[in-house]
Amino acid sequence: MTSFERPTLVRDGVYDHLRRAVLDGDLAPGERLGEVELGAQLGVSRTPIREALMRLTQDGLLIAEANKGVRVRTLSAAEARDTYVVREELDGLAAALAAQHHTPADAAALRAALNELHAAPGSDYRAQTRLDLAFHRAITHAAHNAALNDLNRDLEQRVALIKHQTRTYNAHPQTDAQHAALLDAILARDHDAARDAARTHVRTFAALVLNDLQPRSTP
Amino acid sequence: MTSFERPTLVRDGVYDHLRRAVLDGDLAPGERLGEVELGAQLGVSRTPIREALMRLTQDGLLIAEANKGVRVRTLSAAEARDTYVVREELDGLAAALAAQHHTPADAAALRAALNELHAAPGSDYRAQTRLDLAFHRAITHAAHNAALNDLNRDLEQRVALIKHQTRTYNAHPQTDAQHAALLDAILARDHDAARDAARTHVRTFAALVLNDLQPRSTP
DNA sequence: GCGCACAATATTGTATACAATATCCACAAT
DNA sequence: ATTGTGGATATTGTATACAATATTGTGCGC
Structure with a gap:
C-alpha cells in the first residue's frame, strides 16, 4: 500500500494496485476502503480512485452500498x-x-x-x-x-x-x-x-x- | 434512448439504461459512445456517465481505448x-x-x-x-x-x-x-x-x- | 494533385468544488 | 441505565473546471 506504478492512465495504476492488494490479502475481507484515504495514500485525486473501485466492484472483489462506500467482499x-x-x-x-x-x-x-x-x-x-x-x-x-x-x-x-x-x-x-x-x-x-x-x-x-x-x- | 428511470443513484440508472440499450441492440456493435453526447441525452453530468461506461467495460460489453473513448464490443x-x-x-x-x-x-x-x-x-x-x-x-x-x-x-x-x-x-x-x-x-x-x-x-x-x-x- | 506539418478543435483524463446522505456523539427524556 | 432525538461531522454522489491527448482540417511546399 505504499508505492505504485502507473501504466499510462492513473486509474489503471490504481486498479492494478488495489486488485493485487485484495488478491494478495493485503486488504482483509470486510475491510472498508475510503476514497479520500486511498487518494491520500496513492497521491491522486478521488476521481481515478472511484473509477478503480467501480471496476473492482464489477469484478466482484468489492461490495458497494449506496452512500456507504465499498468493502472487500466476504463470501459465505x-x-x-x-x-x-x-x-x-x-x-x-x-x-x-x-x-x-x-x-x-x-x-x-x-x-x-x-x-x-x-x-x-x-x-x-x-x-x-x-x-x-x-x-x-x-x-x-x-x-x-x-x-x-x-x-x-x-x-x-x-x-x-x-x-x-x-x-x-x-x-x-x-x-x-x-x-x-x-x-x-x-x-x-x-x-x-x-x-x-x-x-x-x-x-x-x-x-x-x-x-x-x-x-x-x-x- | 429517450427517457430513463433512476433507481436511487444516477449512475445506476445510466448503467441500467445503457446496458439494456446494448443488450437489446439499440446500440450497434462497434458504435462509439461519447460522454458529453450521452450526458446531454440523459440530462446528467459526465461523472455518472463515465462510471457507468467503466462498469459496462468491465462487464465486457464495451471496449475502451485510452484517450479514445469506448465502443460497443464486437466479437470475432x-x-x-x-x-x-x-x-x-x-x-x-x-x-x-x-x-x-x-x-x-x-x-x-x-x-x-x-x-x-x-x-x-x-x-x-x-x-x-x-x-x-x-x-x-x-x-x-x-x-x-x-x-x-x-x-x-x-x-x-x-x-x-x-x-x-x-x-x-x-x-x-x-x-x-x-x-x-x-x-x-x-x-x-x-x-x-x-x-x-x-x-x-x-x-x-x-x-x-x-x-x-x-x-x-x-x- | 499529393503529402506532410502544424494549428484548431474536440474528447478524454484528472482534479476540485458543491450537494446529499449517512454516521456518530452528546444529551435529554423515560 | 437505556433509548431516542438532534445536530455536528464525515463520506459518498454529482457537477464542473482544467489539463492532456487524439482527431481533423487547412495550408504550404513539392
Missing part, C-alpha cells in the same frame, strides 16, 4: 461451495481443451510452472498460492479459449477471496501427485483423463478449504 | 465459437443442478417461462430473444448456485452481442422440442438427461449462429 460458506462446484466444471473443461489444443510453447510453460511450484518452499503460503495460481493459469491459457479465460479470471478472484478468509494452507499429501497426473494427461493429449484429473484436484482442494470455512459463521 | 467469429463452447458446459451444469435442486416455485416459473416463449409470435425477433433469455435464466436461477448465476450473466451478455452481430433468427424446427425435453428432464429430476438436453440445445443453436457469423469478416 454457501457461496464458497457454489464457487467450487462451478470451478470443478470449468477447470475440467480447461484441462480438456488444453489437452486438445496446447502448443509446444504451452507445454514448456506448463512444465516450467509446475517445476516452480514444486520448488517453492512448502512453508511460504503466499508463494505457494501465487505459483499454484500461475500453474492453473497456464492450463487455462493453453486451452486457447478467450471466453473461458475471461470467466476463469472471475473464478480465480473468488477463490482468492475464499482462501484469504480461511487461510487454508495449500500443501496436501495428494496435491503434488494430482498436479503431476494432470500435467501428464494434458501433455499426452488425453482430454478425458485431463478433465478427470482437474476435477478430482478441485474436489479434494475444495473439501480442504470448505472444511476450514465451515466452522466460522456465515455473515 | 473465434470469440463467438469459444463462447458457445463454454456455454455448452455451463448451461449443462445449470440444467443438471436445476434438476437436482429446483423447488416447486422454480418448477412453476420454468413452466410459465416456457409457455410464454411458445406463445410468442415467431416473427417477433426481439420478443423471441427476450423470452428465450428469460427461460434460460429461470433454469440458472433454479440451480441455486450464486457463482453460476454470476458467470452466466457474463455469458448471456456475450451471446446477446453475438446475436446482434448476426441477427440470427431464434426459430428453428428443433427448438421447441429441445426446450420441452429440457424442461421435462429438469422436472423429472433427471440431472443427466437435463445436462444432455441443455448441451444439445446449445450445440444446435451455436451451429446456427456460427454459420451466420462465419461469412462475415473478423475485424
Whole structure:
C-alpha cells in the first residue's frame, strides 16, 4: 500500500494496485476502503480512485452500498461451495481443451510452472498460492479459449477471496501427485483423463478449504 | 434512448439504461459512445456517465481505448465459437443442478417461462430473444448456485452481442422440442438427461449462429 | 494533385468544488 | 441505565473546471 506504478492512465495504476492488494490479502475481507484515504495514500485525486473501485466492484472483489462506500467482499460458506462446484466444471473443461489444443510453447510453460511450484518452499503460503495460481493459469491459457479465460479470471478472484478468509494452507499429501497426473494427461493429449484429473484436484482442494470455512459463521 | 428511470443513484440508472440499450441492440456493435453526447441525452453530468461506461467495460460489453473513448464490443467469429463452447458446459451444469435442486416455485416459473416463449409470435425477433433469455435464466436461477448465476450473466451478455452481430433468427424446427425435453428432464429430476438436453440445445443453436457469423469478416 | 506539418478543435483524463446522505456523539427524556 | 432525538461531522454522489491527448482540417511546399 505504499508505492505504485502507473501504466499510462492513473486509474489503471490504481486498479492494478488495489486488485493485487485484495488478491494478495493485503486488504482483509470486510475491510472498508475510503476514497479520500486511498487518494491520500496513492497521491491522486478521488476521481481515478472511484473509477478503480467501480471496476473492482464489477469484478466482484468489492461490495458497494449506496452512500456507504465499498468493502472487500466476504463470501459465505454457501457461496464458497457454489464457487467450487462451478470451478470443478470449468477447470475440467480447461484441462480438456488444453489437452486438445496446447502448443509446444504451452507445454514448456506448463512444465516450467509446475517445476516452480514444486520448488517453492512448502512453508511460504503466499508463494505457494501465487505459483499454484500461475500453474492453473497456464492450463487455462493453453486451452486457447478467450471466453473461458475471461470467466476463469472471475473464478480465480473468488477463490482468492475464499482462501484469504480461511487461510487454508495449500500443501496436501495428494496435491503434488494430482498436479503431476494432470500435467501428464494434458501433455499426452488425453482430454478425458485431463478433465478427470482437474476435477478430482478441485474436489479434494475444495473439501480442504470448505472444511476450514465451515466452522466460522456465515455473515 | 429517450427517457430513463433512476433507481436511487444516477449512475445506476445510466448503467441500467445503457446496458439494456446494448443488450437489446439499440446500440450497434462497434458504435462509439461519447460522454458529453450521452450526458446531454440523459440530462446528467459526465461523472455518472463515465462510471457507468467503466462498469459496462468491465462487464465486457464495451471496449475502451485510452484517450479514445469506448465502443460497443464486437466479437470475432473465434470469440463467438469459444463462447458457445463454454456455454455448452455451463448451461449443462445449470440444467443438471436445476434438476437436482429446483423447488416447486422454480418448477412453476420454468413452466410459465416456457409457455410464454411458445406463445410468442415467431416473427417477433426481439420478443423471441427476450423470452428465450428469460427461460434460460429461470433454469440458472433454479440451480441455486450464486457463482453460476454470476458467470452466466457474463455469458448471456456475450451471446446477446453475438446475436446482434448476426441477427440470427431464434426459430428453428428443433427448438421447441429441445426446450420441452429440457424442461421435462429438469422436472423429472433427471440431472443427466437435463445436462444432455441443455448441451444439445446449445450445440444446435451455436451451429446456427456460427454459420451466420462465419461469412462475415473478423475485424 | 499529393503529402506532410502544424494549428484548431474536440474528447478524454484528472482534479476540485458543491450537494446529499449517512454516521456518530452528546444529551435529554423515560 | 437505556433509548431516542438532534445536530455536528464525515463520506459518498454529482457537477464542473482544467489539463492532456487524439482527431481533423487547412495550408504550404513539392
